[in-house]
Amino acid sequence: MISFKILKKSKESNARIGFLETSHGVVETPCLVPVATQAVVKTLTSEEASETRSQILISNTFHLHLKPGEKVLEKSGGIHKFMNWKRPIMTDSGGFQVFSLGFGRDFGIGKVLKSSINNNPQAGGKKVIQEGDQPQKIKITQDGVYFQSPIDGSKLFLGPKESIKIQEKIGADIIFSFDECTPPLASYEYTKKSLIKTHNWAKSCLDIKKTNQALFGIVQGGRHKDLRHESAKFISALPFDGFGIGGEFGKEGNKMSEMIEWVVDELPEKKPRHLLGIGYLKDIEMAIKSGIDLFDCTVPTHYARRGIAFTSEGKLDLKQINFLKKREPLDKECVCNVCLVYKKDYVSHLLRAGELTAFKLLTFHNLYYFNNFVENIRTKIKKGEI
């Protein structure tokens, strides 16, 4: 079980400072949840991940089920022992893979859409996903989803029951209910139908769960105000320990914060709110101001493996040849273990030489930078500045 205490509520915004207690320790919120899909923060050992001042990680049900299989984790004594991470862990349910391996793959899109939504591919727009449409590789049914493994193409089925059973064996502190992350190209009707499915699955997840792990329900509803309200009301009426907010949030740069507030307004104040899969630094600050306590995102770790360092000067692409001449830390203001010792010229060299340590150094720095960024926001909330 978990307990969540709100220590301070901002007068300037919806932001709040909280303490999330789990049997593996406390998480001070608002908090970034680094992504450890395969029971690893890619390129880092768990000790290193801890040194980035990460408080809690999120792993993935779908991927751990495929490899190595939840039985391996169960036999090792659960995910904490398996990966030697002593702090809290959450697992995502596999609901995101319904999108990412389905329509996301078919249309080459992410959950935050860039191009305008229209029905005319000739005009540069993407096709709208209509009610009854199915992705090419997977099949979404009322009971769950038939997947094709991205590893070997083998077939597997994941529904609320399967997801919860797997998550119980994985043994994270916080688990998520199985949902469909609705694609941004979905029509209103598709999103509404999908929402009903996600709601039914939410009830099933609560019915099935036997452990004392905390279970978070997930609010969907896409970019539609009425559906977001409906979903938030429905999910928050169920005895979840916290709430995830998933799916799309409209076009980039648009009104993500407004959409979050539609949901947050309906959620019980005293339970933690987790924004799934967001975000960039500017999104993080916005989300926190909108009342979000936890948020996971692949950006700091993923961009690290693209050679990108997040710094007080903005994003730096260390692959660029000019960094070979820079004998200075990634970020002059950063005091992470990497910035204290290594310089841009070296990191750039490692990237250009294809050396894996480059990714480790950048992953470490980016996570530290993001965690520090969030800590600064917490400080500002405490001071009443945000």
Added chain:
RNA sequence: GGGCAGUUGGCUGAGCAGCAAAGGCAUCAGACUGUAAAUCUGACGGGUUCUACCCUUCGCAGGUGCAAGUCCUGCACUGCCCA
């Protein structure tokens, strides 16, 4: 001194009569938000009225051909072998 092989855009390396010239690397630009991702996309001789056209390129100088990076002659340089 003689014989053979070679000289292609920043590098590498195809092409052996219809080419601004395959691949790869490098470079530059773009993408990436609950990780199918150490990935993907685009540009990469120059110019313009840029789904098209023009100009300049394949060691150098000539020649043959409607047409030459591609064939011929000479020269220069490089590598290997023989003296």
